[in-house]
Amino acid sequence: MARTTKPPGTDLVITADARSSALDLRELWSYRELLFFLVWRDLKLRYRQTFFGAAWAVIQPVVLMAVFSIVLGRIQGVGASDVPYPLFALAGLVPWTLFSQGLVAASGSMVNSSSLIQKVYFPRLLLPIAALGSYLLDFLVGFAILLAADLYFGRGLTLSVVLVIPFAILIAAIAGAFGIWLAAVNVRYRDVRYAVPFLVQVLLLATPVAYSIQAIPEAVRGVLVLNPLAGAIAGFRWALLGGPVPAMEVSISVAVTAIVLVAGLAYFRRVERTFADVI
Numbered sequence: 001m002a003r004t005t006k007p008p009g010t011d012l013v014i015t016a017d018a019r020s021s022a023l024d025l026r027e028l029w030s031y032r033e034l035l036f037f038l039v040w041r042d043l044k045l046r047y048r049q050t051f052f053g054a055a056w057a058v059i060q061p062v063v064l065m066a067v068f069s070i071v072l073g074r075i076q077g078v079g080a081s082d083v084p085y086p087l088f089a090l091a092g093l094v095p096w097t098l099f100s101q102g103l104v105a106a107s108g109s110m111v112n113s114s115s116l117i118q119k120v121y122f123p124r125l126l127l128p129i130a131a132l133g134s135y136l137l138d139f140l141v142g143f144a145i146l147l148a149a150d151l152y153f154g155r156g157l158t159l160s161v162v163l164v165i166p167f168a169i170l171i172a173a174i175a176g177a178f179g180i181w182l183a184a185v186n187v188r189y190r191d192v193r194y195a196v197p198f199l200v201q202v203l204l205l206a207t208p209v210a211y212s213i214q215a216i217p218e219a220v221r222g223v224l225v226l227n228p229l230a231g232a233i234a235g236f237r238w239a240l241l242g243g244p245v246p247a248m249e250v251s252i253s254v255a256v257t258a259i260v261l262v263a264g265l266a267y268f269r270r271v272e273r274t275f276a277d278v279i
Contacts, residue, residue: 023265028123038130042105043137057138058145061093068093068210078211083241084153092209094146095168095236098139099175099229100200105131106179107196110187114279124272125265128183132176139168150240163239170232170253177261184268187279208233213249228253228260 028035047054068089072078079088106128110117113127143164150157186192207229208216216224224230231253234246 023125023269024123028125031123031126034122035126035130035133038126039133042131042134046134054138054141057097057141061090061097061142062145064093065090072210078215080212080237080241080243082243083155087149087153087155088212088237088241089210090146090149091237091240092233094139094142095171095233096204096207096209096229097142098135098168099171100204101135101138102132102172102175103179103182103200104196105135106176107182107186107192109179110183110275110279111190111193117279118276124275125180125268128176128179132172132179136172143168146240155241158242160239160242164236167232167236167239170257171229171236173261174228174232174253174257177257177264180268181260181264184264184271187271187275203227203229213246225249225252226256228256232257 047056050056065086069086073085073089079085109127109131110124112131117124117127147157147161182192182196206224206227208224213221213225213230213234225248231246231249231251235250235253237243238246
């Protein structure tokens with residue numbers, strides 16, 4: 001942003017320069033301390049006046065795991081044949097929870113910080129990034145429970161578990177890619193706040209969280225794997241539990257995520273200058 005100063009006693013006018021449509025990584029880096037502050041603010045606000053606090057990071061996937069185990073756990077071929085179904089379901093729910101919570105938070109981040117946007121300049125992209133980043137702590141807590149469950153079922157850990165890190169980054173990138181799009185759209189069209197929870201429910205059914213990719217009928221599998229979460233969660237499970245390498249699904253997930261992220265960033269930067277006027 002370019003600042004234009006006027007003589008004393010007049011207003012300061014802030015306008016966008018010609019480079020504002022491009023992603024300026026150096027500018028984002030220069031505001032890294034603000035990013036950490038926003039993440040910390042979101043963490044404090046989320047757990048303020050709650051009885052269970054950060055335990056909610058564990059309660060949600062564990063309760064869903066129990067429900068899936070009761071409803072689907074005894075159906076042949078739903079999960080992996082060599083993995084106890086509760087562990088199989090939990091290994092899908094932990095990364096899914098990171099995506100779903102991060103997407104909801106990122107999509108509402110601009111509207112939730114409207115007063116801040118109207119008062120001071122900073123890269124607006126920090127808001128959806130911080131909203132998503134605040135759920136990384138929840139993910140780490142959930143992942144610790146997942147590791148404990150893996151040991152409880154007597155499977156043990158292998159060196160491939162370190163590959164969970166890039167798959168967790170991919171899942172966060174998917175949430176960020178769609179969250180940035182929705183955050184920008186939400187500024188002008190508040191329908192997003194109603195559409196996102198519905199979208200999350202649909203995606204839970206259309207993503208191999210409670211079931212494996214192999215359980216999907218061949219006739220529709222080619223369409224469902226276009227969902228970038230399919231490959232990301234399958235890769236996450238493979239890194240932790242082993243099994244067939246989902247190379248094709250992961251490749252599709254990376255490609256789709258890259259396309260959505262680049263397009264989302266371009267759209268966000270194009271409309272960013274109007275946020276303070278319409279929010």
